[in-house]
Amino acid sequence: EAGVTQFPSHSVIEKGQTVTLRCDPISGHDNLYWYRRVMGKEIKFLLHFVKESKQDESGMPNNRFLAERTGGTYSTLKVQPAELEDSGVYFCASSDRIYNEQFFGPGTRLTVL
């Protein structure tokens, strides 16, 4: 069974540009989560999808971040326009049920110059 995959693994962009991150959860997992780790800080929750619906987006930093999960399969996280403080590692995780273990992808390392 394939695990959670994320693309790209690394992205280097300039301030003001747009970047889109993609996450493919484990097949059949309705719950998809986005997390972020900025330098020196703990991993923090961004948002949670149940199928194609946003269950909780309380962790989204501001309206420059837009997450979608059309059709309830893969998800994208777009940052537009990117700022320096957006640099960090963005993780995606999925689970079959809310209270079950979450399996994480390898992360996307985003660097904003």
Next chain:
Amino acid sequence: SQELEQSPQSLIVQEGKNLTINCTSSKTLYGLYWYKQKYGEGLIFLMMLQKGGEEKSHEKITAKLDEKKQQSSLHITASQPSHAGIYLCGADKYRAGGTSYGKLTFGQGTILTVHP
């Protein structure tokens, strides 16, 4: 202050030694998760504890959750270089009605180095 306090922040041990990592919350948790991360890689799920007093083991790693569900420990017996990495505890909180939020809060992590 951190919602989840992990200690120690870093740990250096000689191969073959036992070690313990702790994770403490000020609130009762719905569930407690342990993950391991190697540099540049994703989080590898180790164990999930949901019942007070629960203890789980996998190979040489044992995790325990206290009765009040506020403190957990991860114990590695006879450590090996392959155990090296960053250990993270993640916690799921109670939502009104006794269910969980689903989203995890993480500790800062413990960097483990095992010298051969």
